[in-house]
Amino acid sequence: MQNAPHTKLPVRDVSAIIARMKDQVDYTLYLVTDSTEAILGSRDLVEVVEQALLGGVTVVQYRDKTSDTGALIATAKALHEKCKKHNIPLLINDRVDVALAVGCEGVHLGQDDMNLTEARKLLGRDKIIGATVSSIEEARVAVERGADYLGIGTLYATSTKKNTKDIIGVNGIRRILRYLHTSDDEAARKMKTVCIGGVNALNVQRVTYQLHAPSDHSSPPKSIDGVAVVSAIVGAKDVEQAAANLKTLLCTPPTFIHFSPSTNNNEDWTSLSHLHTTSLALTKAVDSASPLSHNMTNLVVQNFAASVALAIGASPIMSNNGAEAADLARLNGALVINMGTATPDALKNHALAIAAYNAAGRPVVLDPVGAGATSARKEALSFLLASGYFSVIKGNEREILAVAQASGLAVASSEHAAQQQQRGVDSGPASYTLPQRAHMVQRLARRERTVVLMTGATDLLSDGTRTYALSNGHAYLGMVTGSGCTLGTTISAYLAAAPGDPFMAAAAAVLHFEIAAEDAGRSEGVRGPGTFVPGFVDALYARRKAIVEGHLEEGAERLKVEVLREVKDVGILREA
Structure with missing residues (x-):
């Protein structure tokens, strides 16, 4: 029987097949090896990688900067057999x-290695070539030269990457992802990406969650396709278990996320009657649960x-x-920083x-007191956000503006930027209109x-x-040291008692706090800020008891709340 004649595929068909094969690569858990004694110890690298493969890593990169060529080839061949x-x-x-x-x-x-174009000539079209990038320009060049994926970093300083000039953090990676997402180049928009630098089991869910940050309302953001891990796997006592745990964390929703506003399709939140009913129910939930409120705060308050x-x-x-936090986090409470x-x-x-608290899936409230006052506080804020x-x-x-800037956003108006300088912990007069602050x-x-x-x-x-927009409250709150801090405490209790919807829990906490302030401000014994504090504590208690015991004589008309159905982008904040 005569063999069928060999049919040569057109070049365009071969290219399409190669492209599809490359698109099928799963970058979810990307292992970068480390052969140094500090990380690998006396163990055999090939055996360690095999355990990592059993645990679920999806790509292996063999990295060894010190061995001679013969040893590199011998080890790489052994690793390739395991990977195949x-x-x-x-x-x-x-x-x-x-x-x-x-x-x-x-x-x-890497940026100091062979030029990507030359590497492509030597390796051919069917091989995968990745490139390390830490800036938009490096990403642009790598895409232009035909990289198949980008390793973006460094995210955090590590034992293998200590040069702080290479540390770009979450914000730096967000900027590169946004550039790729909004590029006119289709190759850039489709580019696969992994982040690298200090990723481990404690932060992997947070990192991937925060990197999926929308930059506007127009379309879903470009997210990271995987994480590159070194010591969290290679240096683990049980390599297979470490890899399996990371894979599970990457494939399951974060423990600290209880609610996604994008999936909330009902319009109940726009009804003040519904808000009133919900806030009363949440006050009862706090009373019933008596949740732990763990405060890490200053001695003053x-x-x-x-x-x-x-x-x-x-x-x-x-x-x-x-x-103490690990033990306290298991008590179903919430933390205030x-x-x-x-x-x-x-x-x-x-x-x-x-x-x-993140690991335990419990709520955390950040109160960035005086965050815009000094460079040291701005650095502290960035540290906490990371x-x-x-x-x-x-x-x-001013504090929220400092958070926005630490998050990688910039204040569009230089006039307003000058006004936002904070001197102390007091709030000061508003510099922006309500629509601007809502935005x-x-x-x-x-x-x-x-x-x-x-x-x-x-x-x-x-x-x-x-x-x-909530306008309940009393002027005395702004004249009392620690009133803002105690609002954080109140919010933490409501979050702990009802973590399923942090937005509604926070709204209920604010209403309890500020309506009680109104009651205290007009009570007979209060004559100023000094007598307000004990009267305020009494009013908080009295409001809770009235709600729990069912004799609160007020309805939704007490709520000074404006529902902002549409918040316009007024251009105050932009990508840095």
Whole structure:
């Protein structure tokens, strides 16, 4: 029988097949090896990689900057055999010659390695070539030269990457993703990406969640396709378990996210009657649960905050010791991080506590007190934002603007930028109109995928989709030290009692707090700020008891709330 004649495919068909094959590569859990004694120890690298493959890594990059060529080829061949058994691509860091000798699936090139164009000529179209980038310009060049994926970083400083000039953080990666997403070049829009630098089991869900940050309302953002991990797998005692745990975390929703506003299609939130009914139900929930409110705050307000927590029915603990946080996080409460005392030791303890509460899936409130006042406080704020996820971020106008800037947004008006300089913890008069402030909180809430509360004579609350302007309250609140801090305590109790919808929980907390302030301000014994404090604590308690016991004599008419169905982009905040 005569063999059928060989039919040569057209070049365009071959290119399409190669493109499809490359598109099918799963970058979810990308392992970068490390052969140094500090990370690998005395273990055999090939055995370690095999355990990682069993745990679920989806790409392996062999990285070894010190061994000679013969040893590199021998190890790469052994690694390739293991990878082929699991149908996982093996890439070689830097060394195109080693990749050619081994016949593996491709290479990964850094900025100081071989030019990507030359590497493509040597390797051919069917091999995978990745490129390390840390700026928009480097990303543009890599796309132009035909990279198949980008390794974007460095995210955080690590034992293998200590050069701080390469640390671009979440904001730097967001900028590159946004550039790719909005590019006119189709190759850029379709480009696969992984982030690298300090990713581990404690932060992997937060990193991937925060990198999926919308930059506007027009379309879903371009998200990261995977994370590159080194020591969190190679340096683990149980490599297979470490890889399996990371894979599970990457494939499941974050433990700290209880609600997604994008999936909330009902319009109940626009009804003040519904808001009133919900807020009363949540007050009863706090009373019933008596949730833990763990406050990491300054000594000035600890007593006041504890009194407020008790008055609303919560159980306060004032502990600035981060070592206690893991145990406290298991008690179904919530954490308040207050930047009133932003010392290096305090920040270390804050980071420990944030990680513990995030890991336990419990709410965390950030109160960035005085965040815009000094360069040290701005650095402290950036450190905290990089340390974990916050369910609610609460602050006055200047503090929220400082958070927006730390998040990678810029104030469009130089005149307003000058006005926003903060001197102390007092809020000061508003520099922006209500529509401008509404835009700020909505934009920042979308950016950080959280709930943002900007306090003032009228509070603005948003989860990026739903936005309220709340005008209850009393002028005495602005004349009392720690009133803003105690609002954070109140919010934490409501979040802990009803974590399913942080936006509505925060709204209910604000209403309890500020309507009680109105009651206290007009009570007979209150003559000024000094007599207001005890009267306020009494009013918080009295309001709770009236709601719980069912004899509250008021309805939705008491709520001074404006529902902002449409918040216009007035151009105050833009991408930095």
